[in-house]
Amino acid sequence: MARGSTRPTSRDVARAAGVSQAAVSLVLGDKWRGRVSEATAARVRQAAQDLGYRPNLAARNLRLGQARTALLVVPALTNEFFAAVYEGAARIAAKHGFGVVLYPSPEGIGPAPDPFASARAALDGVIASSMASEALTEIRGDDLPLVMLDSDPAGSLGAATVNLDITDGMRQITEHLLALGHRRFLHLAADIDSWTFHVRARELAARVGQAADTEVRTAKAPITIEGALAAAEHALRGPDPRPTAVVCDDDKLAVGAYKAARRLGLRIPEDLSVTGFDDLALATAIEPELTTVRLDAELFGERGMTALLAVLEGETPPEGNIPVELVVRGSTAPPRPS
Amino acid sequence: MARGSTRPTSRDVARAAGVSQAAVSLVLGDKWRGRVSEATAARVRQAAQDLGYRPNLAARNLRLGQARTALLVVPALTNEFFAAVYEGAARIAAKHGFGVVLYPSPEGIGPAPDPFASARAALDGVIASSMASEALTEIRGDDLPLVMLDSDPAGSLGAATVNLDITDGMRQITEHLLALGHRRFLHLAADIDSWTFHVRARELAARVGQAADTEVRTAKAPITIEGALAAAEHALRGPDPRPTAVVCDDDKLAVGAYKAARRLGLRIPEDLSVTGFDDLALATAIEPELTTVRLDAELFGERGMTALLAVLEGETPPEGNIPVELVVRGSTAPPRPS
DNA sequence: CAGCTCAAGTTGTACGTATAACGTCCTCGG
DNA sequence: CCGAGGACGTTATACGTACAACTTGAGCTG
Numbered sequence: 001m002a003r004g005s006t007r008p009t010s011r012d013v014a015r016a017a018g019v020s021q022a023a024v025s026l027v028l029g030d031k032w033r034g035r036v037s038e039a040t041a042a043r044v045r046q047a048a049q050d051l052g053y054r055p056n057l058a059a060r061n062l063r064l065g066q067a068r069t070a071l072l073v074v075p076a077l078t079n080e081f082f083a084a085v086y087e088g089a090a091r092i093a094a095k096h097g098f099g100v101v102l103y104p105s106p107e108g109i110g111p112a113p114d115p116f117a118s119a120r121a122a123l124d125g126v127i128a129s130s131m132a133s134e135a136l137t138e139i140r141g142d143d144l145p146l147v148m149l150d151s152d153p154a155g156s157l158g159a160a161t162v163n164l165d166i167t168d169g170m171r172q173i174t175e176h177l178l179a180l181g182h183r184r185f186l187h188l189a190a191d192i193d194s195w196t197f198h199v200r201a202r203e204l205a206a207r208v209g210q211a212a213d214t215e216v217r218t219a220k221a222p223i224t225i226e227g228a229l230a231a232a233e234h235a236l237r238g239p240d241p242r243p244t245a246v247v248c249d250d251d252k253l254a255v256g257a258y259k260a261a262r263r264l265g266l267r268i269p270e271d272l273s274v275t276g277f278d279d280l281a282l283a284t285a286i287e288p289e290l291t292t293v294r295l296d297a298e299l300f301g302e303r304g305m306t307a308l309l310a311v312l313e314g315e316t317p318p319e320g321n322i323p324v325e326l327v328v329r330g331s332t333a334p335p336r337p338s
Numbered sequence: 339m340a341r342g343s344t345r346p347t348s349r350d351v352a353r354a355a356g357v358s359q360a361a362v363s364l365v366l367g368d369k370w371r372g373r374v375s376e377a378t379a380a381r382v383r384q385a386a387q388d389l390g391y392r393p394n395l396a397a398r399n400l401r402l403g404q405a406r407t408a409l410l411v412v413p414a415l416t417n418e419f420f421a422a423v424y425e426g427a428a429r430i431a432a433k434h435g436f437g438v439v440l441y442p443s444p445e446g447i448g449p450a451p452d453p454f455a456s457a458r459a460a461l462d463g464v465i466a467s468s469m470a471s472e473a474l475t476e477i478r479g480d481d482l483p484l485v486m487l488d489s490d491p492a493g494s495l496g497a498a499t500v501n502l503d504i505t506d507g508m509r510q511i512t513e514h515l516l517a518l519g520h521r522r523f524l525h526l527a528a529d530i531d532s533w534t535f536h537v538r539a540r541e542l543a544a545r546v547g548q549a550a551d552t553e554v555r556t557a558k559a560p561i562t563i564e565g566a567l568a569a570a571e572h573a574l575r576g577p578d579p580r581p582t583a584v585v586c587d588d589d590k591l592a593v594g595a596y597k598a599a600r601r602l603g604l605r606i607p608e609d610l611s612v613t614g615f616d617d618l619a620l621a622t623a624i625e626p627e628l629t630t631v632r633l634d635a636e637l638f639g640e641r642g643m644t645a646l647l648a649v650l651e652g653e654t655p656p657e658g659n660i661p662v663e664l665v666v667r668g669s670t671a672p673p674r675p676s
Numbered sequence: 677c678a679g680c681t682c683a684a685g686t687t688g689t690a691c692g693t694a695t696a697a698c699g700t701c702c703t704c705g706g
Numbered sequence: 707c708c709g710a711g712g713a714c715g716t717t718a719t720a721c722g723t724a725c726a727a728c729t730t731g732a733g734c735t736g
Contacts, residue, residue: 006403007481009692020716025694037714057460058405059692061396062721065344078422083415090440101439102428122395143345225622255623262625284563285593285620287600347722358686363724375684397722400691 008051017047024048028055066124068096070308072301073103073128080280081297082129085149088301089127096309098124103132125312127304131194145311149304150196160311162303165321166196169293170203172326173275176291177245178208180334182273184215186235186243188228188253191220200249200277217243221253228256229263236260236272244273244335251276251283254290254331269333279327288330295324346389355385362386366393404462406434408646410639411441411466417561418618419635420467423487426639427465434647436462441470463650465642469532485646485655487638488534498649500641503659504534507631508541510664511613514629515583516546518672520611522553524573524581526566526591529558538587538615555581559591566594567601574598574610582611582673589614589621592628592669607671617665626668633662 010028014021019040026032027044036044047053061067072089074082090100101123126144130151146159153161177185187204190197201218208214217238221231228248236242248254254276258268266272268288276283276292283290299322307317348366352359357378364370365382374382385391399405410427412420428438439461464482468489484497491499515523525542528535539556546552555576559569566586574580586592592614596606604610606626614621614630621628637660645655 010694011692021693022695022716022718023714025692026715029694031695034712035714040714056400056692058396058399059721060694061460062394062400062691062723063693063695065721067396077415077424078418080416080418080421083418083421086415086440099439101437102424122399225619252619258625281563281590282620282623285624287596287625348724349722359723360686360688360725361684363722364685367724369725372682373684378684394722397691398724400693400721401723401725403691 007056008053009056010053013044013048013051013053016051017044019044061122067122069099069101069123070305071103071123071126072100072304073126073132075129075131077102080282081278081295084297085129085301085304088298088303089305090301091298092302092305092309098305098309100305125308127308130196131192145308147304147308147311147317149300150194152195155195160307160317162300162307162317163321164196164295164300165324166199167203168321169277169295169324169326170200171207172324173247173277173291173293174204174207176326176328176332177247177273177275178211180273180332182245182335183211183213184241184243184245185217186232186246187216187218188232188235188246188248188257189218189220190223190249190253192223197249204247215243221256223250223252225252225255225259228253229259230256232257232260233263236264236266245332246272246274248274248276251278251280251290251292254292255282255286258286269331271336273332273335275332283327283329291329291332292327293324294327296322345394346391347394348391351382351386351389351391354389355382357382399460405460407437407439407461408643409441409461409464410438410642411464411470413467413469415440418620419616419633422635423467423639423642426636426641427643428639429636430640430643430647436643436647438643463646465646468534469530483646483649485642485649487642488532490533493533498645498655500638500645500655501659502534502633502638503662504537505541506659507615507633507662507664508538509545510662511585511615511629511631512542512545514664514666514670515585515611515613516549518611518670520583520673521549521551522579522581522583523555524570524584525554525556526570526573526584526586526595527556527558528561528587528591530561535587542585553581559594561588561590563590563593563597566591567597568594570595570598571601574602574604583670584610584612586612586614589616589618589628589630592630593620593624596624607669609674611670611673613670621665621667629667629670630665631662632665634660 010024011021014024017024023036023040024044026035027041028048032041070089070093072086074085077083077086086100086102093100123144125146127147127149129149148156148159148161150163150166151161153163185204185208187201189201205216208216217235219231219235221227232246246257248257254274257274261268261272261274268274274290276290279292279294283292303322310317348362349359352362355362361374361378362382364373365379366386370379408427408431410424412423415421415424424438424440431438461482463484465485465487467487486494486497486499488501488504489499491501523542523546525539527539543554546554555573557569557573559565570584584595586595592612595612599606599610599612606612612628614628617630617632621630641660648655
């Protein structure tokens with residue numbers, strides 16, 4: 001802030017090139033065909049180069065009434081899944097000259113004024129994960145275009161939604177396990193009240209319910225290794241007969257299940273099958289490698305940004321769920337004959 | 339963009355409250371003590387509330403000549419370490435009314451105009467990880483305040499630096515392994531040419547060199563599980579006698595080492611000790627849990643942001659390395675007597 | 677009651693840009 | 707030789723805000 005020489009403006013460039021400020025704006029804005037001679041344009045570009053001129057974004061945004069910036073609201077970047085969503089969104093944004101800013105994790109803000117509560121004018125739109133929906137209304141105005149990620153299409157009035165095909169993912173897992181012969185399941189569920197996890201539970205119950213002699217127990221856990229370990233161990237120590245397969249809402253929960261199995265002396269997959277959800281780096285780090293559902297988080301982010309851009313253009317965003325894929329690895333096998 | 343009713347401005351609020359626009363600015367900017375009566379101030383605030391007024395950030399930034407925004411340049415957010423750095427930086431930033439934007443991963447930008455190349459005017463400063471230093475000069479002007487993360491203090495002319503005490507971390511690892519009795523080491527090194535990884539190699543060589551009858555082999559690998567697996571397997575199949583400890587530059591590399599050991603029929607830690615670096619979630623997910631050096635990535639980000647804020651205030655940023663901590667878990671043990 | 681002070685505002689302007697609207701000169705057809 | 711139009715610009719203005727400088731009236735003092 002205590003910088004003496006301020007940065008050069010378009011007026012400085014104009015002076016150096018011997019033209020008016022307007023001419024500089026035309027040339028650098030690439031709107032000079034038939035309005036400025038090639039020679040003059042070259043002179044202007046050279047002057048801009050020499051001075052190291054960069055347009056002042058604040059002024060440009062003010063003038064144009066838009067910021068070419070979108071806000072992405074996610075629960076936590078340290079979750080690899082959401083980091084990948086960001087990267088996908090940022091890639092598409094960059095292709096269209098847009099930037100993406102993140103809503104800082106709510107618990108970290110404290111009593112300070114939320115920078116984004118007053119930043120609405122510098123944003124053109126919002127992409128929000130359903131997991132972060134509570135704080136959403138105060139961040140976003142009632143007028144800012146909105147795209148919801150993984151949210152109940154029926155419940156998000158007006159806003160465009162982009163969803164992964166969670167239902168199909170859970171269907172594939174369930175059918176895989178049923179085909180292997182499993183009948184007694186433990187559902188290790190995330191203790192988060194959001195649409196995407198409700199769908200998992202609903203689909204698991206529906207599919208398993210169609211087979212005979214089946215049972216589904218549920219244990220809720222926070223999405224941490226320790227939390228999952230505690231919940232899984234407690235549930236697996238429950239009344240006989242023990243479940244033969246643990247269906248986890250998330251790969252991280254599956255790691256907890258692995259640790260619980262180890263404590264109980266159960267081998268995976270011989271004594272216990274385990275499945276995850278997301279296909280994070282974690283899934284192939286552990287032994288045996290985890291059977292899970294691959295979610296293309298980057299594509300998810302890309303679709304979210306694409307949808308927002310469509311809304312901004314006044315078009316109708318594309319519909320349709322993003323397909324997911326069951327990846328069978330070493331953590332699932334037929335149950336031991338009892 | 340095709341929105342009919344534009345958002346209310348401070349002038350609209352002024353009209354509604356029956357005062358001038360300047361009065362609105364004074365009241366909402368909290369600079370009205372002794373300039374505006376309490377009653378009028380209340381009227382203004384009420385009007386702003388009613389209209390749902392939010393200041394236009396672009397205009398404010400233009401007027402003030404600052405954006406209260408910092409740019410954080412990191413190689414990849416999907417690396418949990420850098421995601422945590424972001425969260426730390428964003429937390430401190432928010433406390434000071436600042437925002438943090440990320441430099442989008444370079445490979446994703448493609449031929450489109452880089453939004454940040456021209457965004458300098460909307461940025462007040464840059465925090466950059468050394469791993470991303472190549473692209474730095476074109477992003478940053480030559481005038482924007484800069485803080486470097488994990489970079490050679492001697493090499494970063496003028497810019498403030500914030501460093502983790504990597505040297506001490508490697509010292510602790512080496513001494514731990516030497517104390518256990520190890521003499522033959524494999525250094526599974528990241529194939530990235532950056533200061534932070536040079537320090538690891540240098541310190542390992544220096545410390546081990548002080549003991550008698552020691553040997554250090556080096557294998558370079560990209561920081562992926564597959565890459566590390568290939569490099570580690572190749573190195574461990576090398577000429578006898580085999581190394582008894584694998585020192586990895588990074589936890590992810592250590593996972594590759596685990597997989598290589600498994601392929602070779604070596605048990606960890608009985609036949610082979612393995613150490614990591616970073617203490618990511620991965621470290622406690624695998625079995626046995628990984629002996630590694632804990633880096634407080636969030637604190638790292640906090641310190642980076644604090645340093646930048648100090649520079650912006652014209653103060654001298656605080657000095658000193660951030661301490662790191664050896665976390666001994668189950669992946670290290672005395673070598674098998676030969 | 678003249679002159680001063682102070683509260684309580686208002687008027688005016690600048691930040692840097694993009695673009696609409698307005699000159700010029702030059703060329704060229706009729 | 708005149709007028710039309712294109713090529714090549716320039717001048718002027720608005721975006722919404724923050725703040726310096728000015729105005730106005732009331733109260734107080736001597």
